[in-house]
Every structure is written in C-alpha cells, then in structure tokens.
Amino acid sequence: MTRQNVVVADTKSGINVAITMTVSNSSLFTKAVKKTRETQGGCINIPPKKVGGGARINAWVDSMRASSPTRVKSAASLSDQSSWMLRHPSALNMFEQIIEASKGKQIVMFLDYDGTLSPIVDDPDRAFMSDAMRTAVRELARYFPTAIVSGRCRDKVYNFVRLAELYYAGSHGMDIKGPAKGSKYKKETKAVLFQPASEFLPMIDEVYKALLEKTKSIPGASVEHNKFCLSVHYRCVDEKKWSMLAQQVRSVLQQYPKLRLTQGRKVLEIRPTIKWDKGKALEFLLESLGEFKTLNFKLLYYNLYVCSTKSLESPLFGCWNICNPNFDNRKKCSKGSHPT
Numbered sequence: 179m180t181r182q183n184v185v186v187a188d189t190k191s192g193i194n195v196a197i198t199m200t201v202s203n204s205s206l207f208t209k210a211v212k213k214t215r216e217t218q219g220g221c222i223n224i225p226p227k228k229v230g231g232g233a234r235i236n237a238w239v240d241s242m243r244a245s246s247p248t249r250v251k252s253a254a255s256l257s258d259q260s261s262w263m264l265r266h267p268s269a270l271n272m273f274e275q276i277i278e279a280s281k282g283k284q285i286v287m288f289l290d291y292d293g294t295l296s297p298i299v300d301d302p303d304r305a306f307m308s309d310a311m312r313t314a315v316r317e318l319a320r321y322f323p324t325a326i327v328s329g330r331c332r333d334k335v336y337n338f339v340r341l342a343e344l345y346y347a348g349s350h351g352m353d354i355k356g357p358a359k360g361s362k363y364k365k366e367t368k369a370v371l372f373q374p375a376s377e378f379l380p381m382i383d384e385v386y387k388a389l390l391e392k393t394k395s396i397p398g399a400s401v402e403h404n405k406f407c408l409s410v411h412y413r414c415v416d417e418k419k420w421s422m423l424a425q426q427v428r429s430v431l432q433q434y435p436k437l438r439l440t441q442g443r444k445v446l447e448i449r450p451t452i453k454w455d456k457g458k459a460l461e462f463l464l465e466s467l468g469e470f471k472t473l474n475f476k477l478l479y480y481n482l483y484v485c486s487t488k489s490l491e492s493p494l495f496g497c498w499n500i501c502n503p504n505f506d507n508r509k510k511c512s513k514g515s516h517p518t
C-alpha cells in the first residue's frame with residue numbers, strides 16, 4: 179500500500195491535525211476500553227425514566243455543564259487536557275510505528291464530521307467543510323475505503339461533504355449507505371443500505387414537533403431533525419436557561435420510553451433505545467467491506483479512526499485517533515475510550 183501518509187489537514191485555515199495513536203492487541207484493547215469507560219466523562223447517558231423532579235433536572239444541567247467547558251479554562255481543566263495529550267501522543271510523532279504496524283493490512287478510514295472535518299460553529303446548518311479539507315478526504319478515499327460516521331442526518335452530512343465515493347453512516351450509525359459512485363473496495367455490486375431504526379420514524383417526527391413547540395420560548399435553543407434521531411442544541415442558550423430547557427425536553431421524553439437521551443457538545447441527543455450505535459455501524463461497514471467475519475473489539479467514538487485490519491477473520495489490529503485540537507475535540511474524544 180502506498181501513500182499511507184494521507185492525513186487530513188486543512189492548510190487554508192491553518193488547521194494542524196494532531197493524531198493520537200495507540201496500538202494494541204485485542205485483549206489489551208478490551209481491558210483498556212473498560213477502564214477508560216469507567217474513568218472518563220464526556221458523553222453521559224441520561225435515561226429519562228430514571229430522571230425526575232428538581233434534583234434530577236439539576237443532574238441534567240450538571241452534565242450539560244460538564245460537557246461544555248467554559249470560555250476560560252480552569253487550571254484543573256488545563257491539567258486534565260495535558261494529561262489527556264500525554265496518554266494520547268500525537269500519531270504524527272509515531273508515523274514510523276504506524277507504517278510498520280499496518281504492513282500487509284488493510285486500512286479503513288472512519289471519520290466523524292462535526293469538529294473533525296468542520297469546525298464547531300454556533301449554527302449547525304453552517305458547519306461547512308473547507309475545500310482544502312474536502313480535497314484531503316477525496317485523496318484519502320483514493321487509497322483507503324473511507325466512511326463518515328456522524329450523529330447528523332446522512333443527507334445533511336452528504337450535502338456538506340459532497341463526495342460520492344465515500345460510505346456514509348448518519349443518525350449515529352442508524353442510516354448507512356455505500357458509495358453512490360460504486361466502490362473499488364466492495365466486491366458485490368449491491369449498494370450497502372442499512373436502516374435499523376425505520377420503525378421509529380413516525381415517533382421521531384412527532385417528538386420533533388413537540389420539542390419545537392416546547393423549546394420555542396427559550397432564546398437560542400434549536401431542534402435539529404437528524405432523521406432517526408434528534409438534537410436539541412443549547413450552544414446559544416444562556417446558561418441560566420439550561421435548566422428550563424432540560425425540563426422542557428424531559429417533559430416531552432417522559433411520554434416516550436422507547437427513546438433515550440445522550441449528550442454531546444452543547445447538544446442533547448434523542449434517539450431510539452435500540453442496540454445500535456456508531457460502533458455497530460463501524461462493524462457493519464467493516465463486514466460489508468469483507469474485512470471481518472467476526473470482530474472482537476468495541477470500537478471507539480473518536481473523531482477519526484484508522485483501523486488497520488488483517489484479512490478476513492483477523493481481529494482488529496490497531497486503531498489510531500486523529501484528533502483536531504483546533505476543532506475543540508478533546509471532550510468529544512472522551513466520549514469513547516481508547517486503549518492507553
């Protein structure tokens with residue numbers, strides 16, 4: 179395999195993409211995943227059923243704050259950040275090891291969109307990707323099967339990225355589609371299309387309308403329809419109103435026990451309680467690419483994955499996180515876990 183040094187970089191905006199990497203065998207990997215899940219924060223699951231009353235709303239608001247670092251970084255958060263960087267050294271400094279480790283193996287690229295390919299902005303509809311970044315991703319896809327896995331609606335991500343040769347998994351992996359152009363990596367001609375949460379569409383539409391209604395009195399709040407899931411954004415909401423917003427969202431969700439709430443960066447995410455997530459979508463894509471028959475790993479919700487695999491039936495060989503510090507990704511990275 180040639181040109182393994184195709185790394186996403188946005189030269190126009192001067193964005194340097196820091197790459198963190200860990201190589202592990204699968205058993206180490208599993209242990210590390212467990213450990214970091216226990217110790218890291220980030221994406222906090224808040225089951226609506228278990229949440230009720232003032233104290234519980236406070237818990238929501240606390241976790242909203244925890245996932246939304248304040249403008250001025252405290253000494254504690256700075257030290258947290260450097261310790262994170264220590265545990266996840268830049269892969270740019272470990273390039274030789276990556277090349278060595280991936281010899282004879284197929285590399286598959288999985289990229290997140292927001293905060294990875296595009297900067298974090300106030301208006302989710304304006305999270306545009308730069309032309310330089312698009313060129314880098316196009317170049318990447320020439321050499322490796324490449325997928326974008328996002329919490330967003332698949333069509334919306336596609337409209338931002340506009341690269342027909344990629345795989346796309348939208349709605350947190352609940353809406354998967356293979357390359358429109360046809361892929362040199364995929365042997366079968368049948369297009370990949372997988373939507374495990376189709377039955378939830380009417381419910382999601384209903385909840386979307388209810389949330390629009392409930393949140394319209396809160397300045398700055400917005401609800402994004404991501405097809406199989408929803409996002410309630412509070413990036414532009416005054417912190418004093420977060421509690422009110424949490425209450426409104428909760429009052430809607432109480433009527434929908436089949437939906438669950440998770441949390442991203444200044445966003446409350448509502449999705450079906452099915453056992454499907456971005457990790458499953460990655461497994462699905464790897465299988466559809468014929469890379470794996472079985473996967474004995476739990477994949478991570480990092481911003482960019484580089485999975486290096488042997489051929490069929492071989493376990494995951496390694497996974498590197500490529501993280502863009504200029505895109506405010508550190509919290510995002512802690513959403514998953516990584517072998518350290």
Ligand SMILES: O=P(O)(O)OC[C@H]1O[C@H](O[C@H]2O[C@H](CO)[C@@H](O)[C@H](O)[C@H]2O)[C@H](O)[C@@H](O)[C@@H]1O
Nearest residue numbers: 292298299300302305328329409413443444445
């Ligand atoms: O899990 P992801 O694929 O990263 O999706 C998480 C959310 O990403 C988007 O919101 C984030 O980016 C916005 C644009 O920069 C920003 O305004 C927002 O505060 C961020 O949370 C997307 O709009 C959401 O629907 C996703 O849930």
